[in-house]
Every structure is written in structure tokens, then in C-alpha cells.
Amino acid sequence: MFELLGIPPQALFGQLLLGLINGSFYALLSLGLAVIFGLLNIINFAHGAQYMMGAFVAWMLLNYLGVNYWWALLLVPIAVGLFGIVIERLLISRLYHLDHLYGLLLTFGLALIIQGLFRNQYGISGLPYQIPQQLAGGQNLGFMFLPNYRGWVIVASLVVCLATWFMIEKTKLGAYLRAATENPTLVGAFGINVPRLVTLTYGFGVALAAFAGVLAAPIYSVNPNMGADLIIVVFAVVVIGGMGSILGSIITGFGLGLIEGLTRVFYPEGSAVVIFVIMAIVLLVKPAGLFGRTA
């Protein structure tokens, strides 16, 4: 059989597909971060914790109220997004006029608190969350066994990503948001309620994280640290894509998933660092990331 660098092409397809699925998570998470950073200039370090909350709230809904996965997919982002709105109103809104590093410090503190509270309540090992019945099992694609759930992850995240992109880049609302990032005072002087816009945006970014969390619950360990280590990779994705570029973070998310997948085949030990190598190269060649606008 024809082989590519010692790997049968069939296996390679499988790996690429898996990479794409992983990329879906990167894309969803980095999208939320990009929205929050690009529009509020806040480096939302609590993003990982909010993703984790998404998974946990889904678990709680199921175990305490019997709410199933599908409803969770809808309700959890709303609930966690509302939580984000409260956080924004009470805490983050006090920091906009400061260097955005202070936002980082605050959200880092929030992440610690959220993670700590969940850890105290639910321990660290994690909680079980089953794949919804409709999506159990999988398809034999010939070259690999594709669990139905993974297919669904791709579809769901693609849809959400594109919808978000459209909303921010192509609608008036998005223009308000982008303008408000640059000069909130002036946008306010045009008669736009900037604080409310900002609050909703933060809530939306958090809701995206929570949505990713619900998607992740059935396949990744639902534990309080699940977002903590992911966050740094997701930052890398946002930066490679070009800070503030919504489309950039989506494409980069999927793209890096693919590249990481390939690394896992050819040099698995390096798959943790490959993203950073790429980031270094990209930034040295393209100063503002792949899709970023130069100032």
C-alpha cells in the first residue's frame, strides 16, 4: 500500500479529521477570547474557568434537575453568560480606564476563585457526563471509526463560529463594538449606550466559553482544572490569528488543530510545543498575526 512517511494515507485522514475536531474547540474558545479582547481590551484569564463552568453547570442541570444535554446546550450558555454579565458589572467595569494588564490580574483572580470553589465542592478527579443517546455510537468511515458525537462537535462549532463572525464583522452592532473598543467616550457621545454594549459583549464571550464547555463535557474529563491548562494554548491561537480578528481566530483554531494532529502522528512528543513554535515563527514573520490588522 502507498504510504506517506511511513503512515498509511487512511490513518492520516483519520488523524486529520481528529485534528479538525480538536480545532473546533480551539476555535470556539479562542473566538470568545478574541471577542472579549478585541472588543473590550480585557485579557480574560477567567475564560478557562468559564469553560469549566459550562461543563459543570451542564452536569448540575442533569444531576439535580434532570435537564438533558440538548437543553443544557441552550440553557448553560445563557446561565453562565448571565454570570459573566454580573461579573462584568460588579468588577470588570471598574477597570476599563486602566492598563489592560489589570483586567488580566482581576480575571486571573476570578479564575482562581471559581476553580477553587468548584474544587472544594466537587473535588478534583472529575465527574461523569454521558454522551447523549442520540449521538452515541459512531460511523465506520472505512479509514477510521468516527464517533457521532465528534461529528456533531464540528458542525455545532462551525455554525456558532460563523454566526459570531457574521454578527461582529458584518453588522452594525459589530461596528459599534469595534468603535467602542477604540474610543468609548466618543461612541457614547454618538448616543450609544456603551456600558451596556460592553456588558453584553462580555456576557456573550463568556457564553461562548460555556457553550464549548457543554460540548466538551461528554468527551473530556469534567473537572475544575479542565480549562486552566487549555487557556494558554487558546491565547496562542488568538494571537496567531491576529488579536481582534474574529475570522483569524476561527481559521487559526481549526488550522492549528490540524497541524497539532499531524504532529501527533509524526512527532507526538512535540505536539505540546508545536503551537508555540508556530506562534513564534508567525509573529516573527507577520507582526500582527495571520489575519491581524497592523496599527
Added chain:
Amino acid sequence: MAKAALLEKTTPHGAHAPLLAIRDLQAWYGESHVLHGVAFDVSEGEVVTLLGRNGAGKTTTLKAIMGIMTKRSGSVMFDGRETIELPARRIARLGIGFCPEERGIFSSLSVEENLMLPPQVRPGGLSVEQIFELFPNLRERLSSQGTKLSGGEQQMLAIARILRTGARLLLLDEPTEGLAPVIVQQIGRTIMRLKQEGFTIVLVEQNFRFAASVADRHYVVEQGRVIDTIPNEEIERNINKLHAYLGV
């Protein structure tokens, strides 16, 4: 009192109440007290200018009217409504448009998006076509990034975008700064036309000749106060006094 006399003088002789009436307006940047009781009136359909040296407080006055000074007190009546307690966005919704001196073009928005950004607060603004007629440069560069425009083009864009909103009181901070003489003349004509259409305009100007060519009345600002009022028709007579104020 001298102040009362001044107010007497600044109130136009017209019968109806002024569109904008400012009394004892004070404003601070943090600790530093910049406006010390500005007072003047503008009637509907008038063009007035604020003249004064650098740092006199002209820009600050506009910002205080617009509600984007964090700390201010006194009274700003617009169309019979007290606005001193309102946030900037509510003031804008009453129909006041602001064009800042540093232009405030958004770099993450295209020229078109910049132009379309301010929401319409009232019918009766200029149409996009009329705007392009006024500033043909903008039409050609619609899809470029806002801050990639030349300095003067940015100035045009900044004015253009509030003309669209239908605001009936326009606060223009040095709208001719950095513009080619042809464009300055064009803006002068635009201001006259806006005036005819019933817009009310408060203009901050350094270009005294330009100011004289469009305005009904000039208020001289010094150290955060309006210290004199000169109707445009009396400007020739008062030219020496004015030169003294402006230190020419």
C-alpha cells in the same frame, strides 16, 4: 453685577427661548478646575463661535456640553431641558452631534463604517449622496481603513458622519484644522447651508477669518470663562479689542 450685565448682552433679542442656554458651567479634569462658570446662549438656527487662545477652555466647553467631562456642574439647557445630570449618550439622543478636535476616526472600522456609525437621532440629516457631493474624497476611499486616510480626509470624515445623524445642534471643534483652503471654503459653504436648513452650530475656531465668514456671533473664551461677546456685524469695529484678546 457685571455677570448679569454680560448675560443680558448675550441673550439674543429674539422672542423665543434659546435652543442652548448655558449658565455657570464648571468643569474639572481630575483635580484641575478648568471651566469657571461659562455662560452663553445659542438660538435655533444660529452659528456661534468660541474664540480664544490655546488652553482657554474652548474644547472643554464643548465636551462639557456633550457630557463627556467626568466632573461638571452648572446648567446646560437644551431645548428647554436640563442636561447637566444626563450621561453623554442621552444628551446625544436629544439631538446634539459632536466632532472632536482630534477627529476620533476609528482605525478598526472602514471609512464607510465610520461614516455610518453614529445612529440617526432624528430625521433630516444629510443623505450619503449629499455627503459625497460635499466631500468627494470620501467616496473614493470608502473601503479603506479609517485611519489610513490623510489628516484632512479624516477631518472631512469626522464632520461628515455627524451630518448624517440629523442632530440639530452641531458642536464642531476646529473643523478646518489641517484642511486645504478649497476644502475650508467648502466647509464654510456647508455650514452656511446647514444654517439655512435650520441647524444650530457651535464652532470652535482658530481661523478667525473663517469664523467671521460664517458666524452670527463670537464668544471670547479666556481662562474658562466667556469674557466677551461680539456680534459678527460689529466685528470690524471691535477688531482691535479682538486682537488684544487673542494676543495677535
Added chain:
Amino acid sequence: MAVETSDPGIALATDTPSAAGMSRQHLLIFAGLLALGLVAPFVLYPVFVMKVLCFALFACAFNLLLGYGGLLSFGHAAYFGSASYVCAHAAKAWNLTPELSILLGTGTACILGIVFGSLAIRRQGIYFAMVTLAFAQMVFFFSLQAPFTGGEDGIQSVPRGRLLGLIDLSADLTLYFFVLAVVFLGLLLIYRIIHSPFGQVLKAIRENEPRAVSLGYRVNRYKLAVFVMSATLAGLAGATKAIVFQLASLTDVYWTMSGEVVLMTLLGGMGTVFGPIVGAAIIVTMQNYLATFGAWVTVIQGCIFVVGVLLFREGIVGVLSKWFKKPL
């Protein structure tokens, strides 16, 4: 009525520099810190105070870059950690004296600083931060895999050795005064850099880079210089820490270490002289004394950050310096 009279006699003195070139209040604070440092080991546990000292130096080195160079590095663990590894290896495997090991470690950080710095300074803002992070992650990956670093066990039981081959450092107190001297000299050097003609140029570059270029400053050289200084001093802190704890481990090169030093600096007040020292002291103390609170540690830590940011927006020392209206 143009202002014709120029009066060069206008009050020019900003603050009164003392003999050492320090303003009076800074001299007093430094003296106070030194006194505190001399008394501390007799009141507190010396090893703990040494930890505070090492991290104070680390944070101040970082602040030199962030607070005065305007460059946020998110990969300072690379310099701290690599110096710590090299120093530990030199002391343990090559049996070098502690001062030579520290020098070697510091030198390594300096070289790394030159290599990474010259690439990274071409980028700005968050991109700069992420390039430095990327390099640091590579150093981390290297440290995880390289044979001499001992993987996730690190290099353990590093001998403290004899200073200059003469003075035995194994007693905590002896070591303490050595560390105090190293750190204090480091801090004085940083202070001097900040308040030098060079420091003034740095400030200008941070404020408005194109303008500095138009005045003829080759800004990249200044940025690189301050980057290397910062990396080297961070290395000094890391190497010293390796001798104190007789240990070099992955914690020192992991990104959380880079994050920690950002937190220390922000909590204390970035761009203030003494802020990072305060920040380091608080965070190290927290880690030490909260360790017994078990699972609540992170919650308490998080609350301190949140409250810290909300109450002391410009860092603790930043706010104090506003109160007293004096740069601290």
C-alpha cells in the same frame, strides 16, 4: 502681547537628589529595607526570607522591563529557570563554588536574553508578550526533555558549597547574608538603571516610540539593552534561588512562573521602584502561610487578587505613591 521675556530662572529642581543620586525618601526606604533585611532572619525563618528576597529581585528585574521599558514579557520564567538549572548543574555536577555557579547561571540567562530579546523586540504589545511566551515554552519543553535537568524531578540536593572556596554556606544564616548582599546589590543596580540617562530614554520610548525614532534614537538597541538587563537580573534571582533551595525544577520554567512574576509586579505596582518588592513579599508569604489552608488556598489567593485590583488599582505601592504624591 507676546510672551517675550524668557526666564531661565524658573524653579527647575524637581526633587532634591542626595549624595548617592537618590532622592531623600528613596534613600530612607532603601535604608529601611536594608535594616529590615538585617533583622529579619532573627525574627522570621531565614529560608523563607531568602525566598522573598529572590522573588523580590526577580520581580524588580521584570518590572525594569515592564514598568520602565514598557515591554510585557510573558516568558520571564525562561531566564529565571534556565539560570536556576545551569547554576544547580554547575554546583552539583561540576562541583563549582556557589558564586561561580551563580555567575554561570546568570550568564546563561544573559545569553538567552540576547538571543530571544533580539528576535522579540521587533514586536509590540501583546504580540511581544506572546513571542516571549513562545520562547519560554520552548525552554520549558527543552528542560522537560534534556537529560541533565532531571525531567520533572528537577535537579535535587544541590550543594550550597563554600563561597569563594572559603566560607561554608550550609548554615542558613551565613547563606542568608550572602543572599541579602546579592539581592540588595541587584536592587541598587536596578534602581540606578531606572534613574539614569538611559532610564530616561527608555521612558521616552515607552511613551511615544515614533517620536523617539524621529529624534534619532535607535530604539531597538535600547529595548534590547533593557531586555537583556532584565533577563540577566532575573537569571541572577533564579540562580540564587537554586543555591538557597538546593533545587532547580520545572516549576521555575513553567509559564505559571512567568505569570506569577507579572502578578507580583502588578499587585505591588508596576513602574514603581518598590512595588515589586512588596508584591513579591505578599505572594510568597501567601504561598507559604496559606499552604496549611488546603483547598481554600486558591480561593483566598483569588480574592486577594480581586480585592487588590479593585482597591489598589495601580498596585499597592502605586496607590501609596499617589497618596503621598511622591514616586515610590
Added chain:
Amino acid sequence: MARSEDVILSARGLTKEFGGFVAVNGVDLAVRRGTIHALIGPNGAGKTTCFNLLTKFLQPTRGSIHYKGEDITARPPADIARLGLVRSFQISAVFPHLTALENVRIALQRRRGDSFDFWRSQKVLSAYDAEAAALLAEVGLAEFAHSWASDLSYGRKRALEIATTLALDPEMLLLDEPMAGMAQADVERISALIKRIAANRTILMVEHNLSVVASLSDRITVLARGQVLAEGDYAQVSADPRVVEAYIGAGHG
């Protein structure tokens, strides 16, 4: 015509494209030593871009630049300043969290070359205070020496920028709209100042204030749509109908 050794700065075929859009298109420019040369033209004509090219803040797509007989087309921007060719910016450029005095000192310091001295106390810089204060007084900012630059009003920031530029004692200055946003009084003072400093320097400036241009400049180049439209002294240029149409406008004098 100017003999070539009289020309201090020259550009040949200077062109700059921004992704398809040609902002500056084959501009030839020769500035003679000791003159005040004005660059005028409608908004968006490419004047600032020209400045950016001449000072190497932008890399030209095509064309060459010579300064004092030396080809500087490939030099980095900081070097240009070191050769004595210093610019100001159209949108005011000061160091906001430095005092006015410190702003000027930064420039003085560069000229003296102790800027890398990280081991010396900054109090050595107070040696420059008197000179800096004198420069501030020249632009009318004496009483603001210890104000933060960020707290100055717009017009005063422009004045500060000029003082800072002068501190470098450049052989040639490129001033981008030095009068923009200045009150009448200051316009006159700065005009006088420019005249005074031009005594032993060369100045290339962009300015929209025609009376300033008329009174100051020895020679004027008019740009329009990235190309040279006309060149000559004020009388010649203002009589050119193309210039009137494109720039000056009918209503003007």
C-alpha cells in the same frame, strides 16, 4: 537653476504604493540649502507620505533619496535623524508622561550621546535644564516647564514639539503642519521662530495656512494626487490656475 551642491535634500522618482493605491507617484524634489521650502497640496495629496518617505518612516516602493550628496534610501529612520534631518508629526507627538522640560531634555540628551549610561544617575541630566528652559521660553512655554505634556492644551503640545525638534539643532527640519491647531497669537510667534531658526538651517514644511506659506517660504512645491502639480515661489504658484482649482480655491485672495 540650483547648482547640485546647493541641494541638501533631493528625491528622484519617489513612489509609494499602499496595496494598489498609489499615494505618492514619481515625485522629484530638490530642496536647496538654507531655504524654507513648502510642500502644499489638497488633503490626501501625499504630503505626509512624502515626509514619511524622506525620513524613512516608510520605505519607498521606488525612487531614491539623497541627503547632502549621500544616498539615504536604505537607511533606518533613527539614522536619518542622526544625520541632522529631523521631522515633526502632523498629529502632535510628545512624550505625555514626561514634563515639558523633560521632553526637550530627551532630545538634548541624544545629541550629547550619554543616553546609554545606565550606571550614572540621571541627575547628570540637570546639566541640560538651562538650555531646555531657554528652548521652552522660545516657544512660549516657559511657565509650563514642569507641567506634564499630557496636560497641555493641543496648541501648546504643538509648540512643545517644535521646541523638542529644535533641541537637536538639526541642519534640516521637516515640519508637518506646524501651525495646525494654533491660536493666532502663536501662529505669529511660531512663524517668527521658524524664520529665526531658518537663518542657518534648511526647512521643508507642509502647511495649509496660506498666509504663513506666503510669508515664509522661498519655494513651494504643490502636490496633487501624489504628483507634482507645480513648483515655484508663492506668486508663481498661486497664479497657476490648476493650483487654484485643486487647492487654493476661488474664494481665496
Added chain:
Amino acid sequence: DTAVKIGVLNDRSGIYADLAGEGSVIAARMAVEDFKAADKGIAVEIISADHQNKPDVASTIARQWYDQDGVDVILDVPTSSAALAVNEITREKNKVFINSGAGTADLTGSKCSPNTVHWTYDTWALAHGTGSAMVANGGKKWFFLTADYAFGHALERDTAEVVKAAGGEVVGTVRHPFPGTDFSSFLLQAQSSGAQVIGLANAGGDTINSIKQAAEFGITQGGQALAGLLVFITDVHALGLQTAQGLVLTESFYWDLNDQTREWSKRFSEQNGGKMPTMVQAGVYAGVLHYLKAVEATAGKDAAAIMSKMKEMPTEDPLFGKGSVRQDGRKIHDMYLFKVKTPDQSKGPWDYYDLVATIPADKAFRPLADGGCELVK
């Protein structure tokens, strides 16, 4: 009268917080109560701290405990790097260290110390328990999913040796970054390798994620067996039986082994929010008990005397039964091979394991001579 101070140093916030954490402190307290220390004139104080799985934090705390707080013995210390750090400091300060939580066999091998006892398990024991038993049950072809750091490598190496020695074969290995979240690529490689057994040479969250995703990809349904080389009951609890069923693993303690373990575990779980003890927590209990016996016997707390007493005295406790502490510090007891029950087989919460085989004490641990410990003459 003697006053002893016991320091329980472990992970209270990270990935090992559930299998050690507060539960270990509870276990230590129970040991003091069960020993009736106060009646025997021994005043015992227990303190605890979080080492966050970092060797530097662990060494700082250990140093401070010994120097400042008068701690006589440190217990637990999961995470090999932290354990090795405490091992060194204990040696330097001449105190006692009874490790329960860490896996590294170096503690009783090349890094062995006269001041250390390694109680509960080690990588050698796990590798041999699971490796030999699986091969004996017909799992001859192995594929390893290894966490890419020394601990993972050691687990893999030890197990591979056993597999080969028992006549099996290793058909492939993939090293995944540590820590990782997505293992699907690696599992796909394992799936297509034709191996009968997939050995998970990783720990904590990595193991949980690999098992969860293995279930998703239908690995066990496909006929391949999963062997966890370091899996604790808390991990199984987190996974749920639906996902974890069929997993084979080795432990030295299970709450449901006999009446004694059940009685003790019931008392324990009442204090631990209903959670059953892990073998690590059990090890802390037994370690404290044995230490206190040595204190009583030597009527003092001199480290050297206590250590030699602990090695000389046979151990006996309700959790590990009878055993001994070897010269190199290795505690010797039986190990057990378990298989995770299916949801149908389980009678209730925490009823997770079927005992597959008991590995007798003399076979369970690395022979004394092989470790390279210098204490062994």
C-alpha cells in the same frame, strides 16, 4: 511523656487532591485515635499543608516544618518529584519520612535514605502486577500510551520488561505531552496497531481523559483491553462505571476487601463526605500507626532509633494486614489485580472492583538486591 508532631504534606488543590488531600489527614487522625496515643502518654499533633505537586514548594514546607515547627515525621507526599525533594531534606535534617502517595521506586532504589519508608505502592509493583497478570490472561500484544515525562517513561519501561519477560510483545508506543486533554489521535494509533492490551502509562487527569475517550471510540467494545498502570478508585468514581468498565488495574488496598477494611472504610467515609478511602489514604493511616508503635517502643522520637524499630518490628494493621518494612525502606504487603465492574454488576456507589488476582507480598515488590539501594549490604 513524648510529644510528636506529624506533618501530612500532600496535594490539596491539584490533580492528586482527591486521592490524598484532606482524606489523608483524616486517615492520620484516625490512626492517632485508634492507637489511643493519649492513653499511652504520647501527645500527638497533626498539621498539614498543600505542596501543589511542586518540588520546590514541598521542599520549602518540609524545611520549615523540620526547622521551625518541630515536625518529627512527614507523611504522604504524592508526586514523585516532591517526594524525592522531601526525601533529601528529611535525610539532611535527620527526621522520618513515610511516603504513601508517590510512585517512584527510586525512593527505595538509587535515592534510598535511612530516614524514609515507602509504604503503599511503587511503579515497579504496579507495572508487575498489571503487566504479568494481563499477559497471563492472554494479553500478549501491548501498545503503550505514555505520558511524556520521567514518571511515564518509568512506568512504561517497567511494564514492558514484565510483558516481554512473560512472553508478550510490545507492538507500539506513543508518547503524549503531559498534561494533555485530547487523546483521540493516540487512541486511534493504538486501535489500529492490532494490540490486545493498551497500557496507560500516565496518571491523574490524563488517565481519566484517555479512558473516557477510549470508551467513546469503542476501544473496549472492539476487543482491546485497557490496562491502567496508575489508576485509583477516585478515578474510577470520576469516570463512572459506564465508561470505566472492564479496565484492569493494580492497587494495594480496596475498601471492600474484608471485614476489617469495610469497618474502617465506613468510619472513614463518614468523616470524608461519603467518599471511600484510596490506597494512599489507607497507607497514611497504616504508616502513622506503625510510626506511633515505634515511638511507644523506643519511648522517644530519635529518628535513627525509630527507623530501626520500624524496620525491625513487623507491621500489622487492619488495612494491609501483616507485613514488614525492608532494609531499603520498602514496606512489603500483598498487591491486588482488580477489574472494574460493569454498571449491572455494581450494587451501589463505590462498589467498583472485582478481585482478579492477589499478588503475594514476596512477589509484589522489586527484590531487595535489584534496587541499587546503598543501605543494602
